[in-house]
Amino acid sequence: MQSILQCMDCQQQYPINQLLYTCENCGGLLDVIHDWSGMMLTHELFDNRLGSLEFPYNSGVWRFKELVYPTVDNSMIVSKPEGNTNLYPLPKLADWAGVEKLYLKHEGENPTGSFKDRGMTSGVTQAQVLGMERVACASTGNTSAALASYAALADLDGIIFLQNRAIALGKLAQGIAYGATCIRIDADFDRNLELVREVSKRLNIYVLNSVNPFRLEGQKSIMFEALQQLKWQVPDWIVCPGGNLGNSAAFGKALKELYDLGLIDKIPRLAVIQAKGASPLYQAFTREFEDFEPMKAETIATAIKIGNPVNYKKVVRAIEWTNGFVEMVTDQEIMDAKALIDNSGIGCEPASAATLAGTRKLAAKGIIKPHETVVGILTGHVLKDPDATIGYHSGTLEDISPKHPNLLLESRDDIEEIVALLTNKSDTVKANL
Ligand code: F0G
Numbered sequence: 001m002q003s004i005l006q007c008m009d010c011q012q013q014y015p016i017n018q019l020l021y022t023c024e025n026c027g028g029l030l031d032v033i034h035d036w037s038g039m040m041l042t043h044e045l046f047d048n049r050l051g052s053l054e055f056p057y058n059s060g061v062w063r064f065k066e067l068v069y070p071t072v073d074n075s076m077i078v079s080k081p082e083g084n085t086n087l088y089p090l091p092k093l094a095d096w097a098g099v100e101k102l103y104l105k106h107e108g109e110n111p112t113g114s115f116k117d118r119g120m121t122s123g124v125t126q127a128q129v130l131g132m133e134r135v136a137c138a139s140t141g142n143t144s145a146a147l148a149s150y151a152a153l154a155d156l157d158g159i160i161f162l163q164n165r166a167i168a169l170g171k172l173a174q175g176i177a178y179g180a181t182c183i184r185i186d187a188d189f190d191r192n193l194e195l196v197r198e199v200s201k202r203l204n205i206y207v208l209n210s211v212n213p214f215r216l217e218g219q220k221s222i223m224f225e226a227l228q229q230l231k232w233q234v235p236d237w238i239v240c241p242g243g244n245l246g247n248s249a250a251f252g253k254a255l256k257e258l259y260d261l262g263l264i265d266k267i268p269r270l271a272v273i274q275a276k277g278a279s280p281l282y283q284a285f286t287r288e289f290e291d292f293e294p295m296k297a298e299t300i301a302t303a304i305k306i307g308n309p310v311n312y313k314k315v316v317r318a319i320e321w322t323n324g325f326v327e328m329v330t331d332q333e334i335m336d337a338k339a340l341i342d343n344s345g346i347g348c349e350p351a352s353a354a355t356l357a358g359t360r361k362l363a364a365k366g367i368i369k370p371h372e373t374v375v376g377i378l379t380g381h382v383l384k385d386p387d388a389t390i391g392y393h394s395g396t397l398e399d400i401s402p403k404h405p406n407l408l409l410e411s412r413d414d415i416e417e418i419v420a421l422l423t424n425k426s427d428t429v430k431a432n433l
Contacts, residue, residue, distance in 0.1 A: 001035035002071050005213065008314065016071075019130055021197075021211050029314055030213045031253070034070055041066055041261050043232055046224070060084040061118050061221040067257065068122060068217050078124045078154040082117040083221055085109040087229040087375070093344060094374075097356060098363035101373040103235070104341070104355070105226050108348055108381030112174060115222060115247060115379045116146035122218030123208045124150040132206035134159060136199070138192035139209075140243065140303045141171025142380055147208050148180035159205060161185055161192040166302045168349070168385035188297065189244075190308040210246025211310045219247055220254035226375050227264060234264050236372035239362075241354040241379055242272035242281055242326070243304030245311035252318020268375075270324035271368070272315060273358030275299035275334060275351075278306055281315060285326035289316050300331040300388060300397065303351035303380060325367055329357040332400050335392050339404035342389065347382025355379075 005014040009028030014020055022029060046064055049057040056062035056074055060083015065072075087105045094102035107115035120143075127135050136159035137147050144160035151158030158180035162172065165184070175182045185192055193209055200207045210216060227234065238255075242248050251270055258264045274282045278297035284290075294308035309315070318324060329337075337360070338353035355376040362368040382389065391397040393405050411417045 001037070003032055003034045003069065005030045006033045008317065017129060019206070021207060021213075029211070029311065032069075032213045032217050034067070036066070036070070036261065039066060039070070041263065043228075043263065046228060050228075055079065056081065059121065060225050061121050061218050064221050064224045067224060067254075068221060069125065069214075072125060072129065076125055076128045077121070078128060078150055079121045080111045080117065080153065082110050082121050083225055085225070087226060088346060090344060090346075093340060093356060096340060097360040097374075098370060099359065099368055099374050100371050102359065103230075103373075103375045104346065104378050105222065105229075105375060106346060106348070106378045107222060108352065108378055108384070112142075112145045112149045113170070113381035113384055114142035114146065115219065115377070116142045117150070118221050119210065119215035119218040119246065119250070120146040120150040120208065123212055123215045124154050124156070126212075126214040127156060127206045127208070128154060130206065133157060134203070134205040135208050136160065136196050136205045137208045138189060138196040139163070140189050140305060141167045141175075142303055142384070143209065144180070144182075145171050145174035145178070148175045148178035151180060152178050157181065159183070161196045163187070163189045163192055163305070166305060168302055169387060170384040189306050190294070190297070193244075193310065209310065210244050210249070216246055216250040216253065219250035220257070222247070222377060223251050223254035223258070227258065230375075232264065234266050235268050235375045237271055237359075237368055237374045238268050238377070239271045239273060239355050239359050239374055240377040241301070241304055241351050241358075242274050242315070243278070243306040243309065243351065245272070245281060245309040245315040247377070247379070248272045249311040249314035249318055252315065252321050252324075256321045267322050270318055270322040271358060271362055272319070272324065272326050273354040274326065274328045275301045275304055275354060276328045276330045278304055279328040280307060281309060281312065282326045282328040284312070284316075285319070299334075300400070301334055301351040301354060302385070303349060304354070325362065327358045327361055329354055329361060333357040333361070335388070335397070335400050336403045338389075339392060339402065339406075341378065342382060343404065343406070346378070348378040349380035349382065349384040350388050352378040352380050
């Protein structure tokens with residue numbers, strides 16, 4: 001049977017190839033629902049494809065095709081491939097965070113440097129199914145980089161609405177380089193999302209923000225792949241940053257589906273971490289989700305500078321499904337955690353470091369217990385936002401005093417001076433130990 005679209009609120013169903021983002025009946029968010037009856041879905045099916053050279057199963061998204069979009073014809077799939085990102089065991093960072101076992105899955109290792117490629121391969125594939133010629137999104141920078149790249153791959157016109165002047169340089173460069181039509185608008189992300197939805201309706205453009213349920217189907221594969229890398233042994237916690245809440249919504253759906261299909265024997269708890277200045281989900285969580293108040297967002301983690309997340313309701317559901325938790329961290333905590341992730345040789349952009357800062361906070365509060373295993377998601381590559389990194393280490397970021405600075409040393413062309421510098425430096429390091 002074909003997959004269908006279904007409203008999460010009123011359960012109204014629609015055919016899979018109807019161009020729709022929200023319910024016509026009640027305005028609710030849509031889920032893609034697959035019919036798995038009669039399918040043999042086993043660990044072996046997915047494990048046998050590991051290391052495959054065959055399209056599309058060489059992708060860390062389409063290796064799980066049956067769980068992502070079982071009925072799509074392979075000829076429609078637009079894949080680089082993506083996914084197949086590393087899961088790093090990091091004992092030193094685990095120590096710092098106060099947990100026994102910590103793995104960080106680095107989604108910055110995707111082709112355009114963020115987890116967005118996983119949602120973009122499924123979203124652009126659906127654009128092909130629907131015969132759309134133009135695709136668009138509003139973005140804090142990573143979705144737009146992925147959209148621009150996948151639109152180019154599929155020979156579609158990519159259009160991106162960028163938030164005011166806060167976009168990180170690496171991300172802006174990608175959108176332009178990959179050839180999308182880039183419009184920098186004097187509005188924040190939340191307003192740009194409204195604008196792109198209106199303009200796209202007028203001009204028959206396909207919207208590829210995470211309000212599009214096909215995006216989330218691809219993003220589910222982060223959970224599938226992490227669990228497969230753990231040989232299907234379920235960790236106690238999944239921790240990720242939250243902005244527009246597409247990723248955490250996708251994680252909830254993925255975990256529920258794996259459990260319902262008998263592919264995992266328990267559901268890990270999902271912890272969503274927000275930046276303090278962009279924390280409407282956290283604020284609602286403290287009120288037991290009784291009401292939701294959008295806010296004007298401000299944070300150094302520009303990727304998650306979002307005050308009115310479109311997937312709020314889906315994440316409330318994900319928190320319920322997973323007995324999850326929501327936490328917030330300050331910009332100072334984010335940047336100090338980032339310095340440690342960077343210093344471990346892995347590196348990430350600021351928003352991703354909310355994962356580690358949040359894990360530490362939850363462990364300190366006793367929500368995450370010391371013996372529990374945590375899988376944290378790093379969402380973006382260290383090169384996405386070089387200004388934030390250099391600013392931190394040189395102490396020039398407003399309201400942030402770096403706890404782990406790596407000072408840039410300078411010397412004249414003089415051997416004695418360099419030797420003195422290195423001798424002093426090793427003395428300083430020793431003194432600090
Ligand atoms: N981390 C990074 C690096 C991101 O780029 C984003 C979202 C998130 C976390 C949050 O994920 O929105 O699913 O809760 N970036 C979007 C963009 C909004 O336009 O690139 P989310």
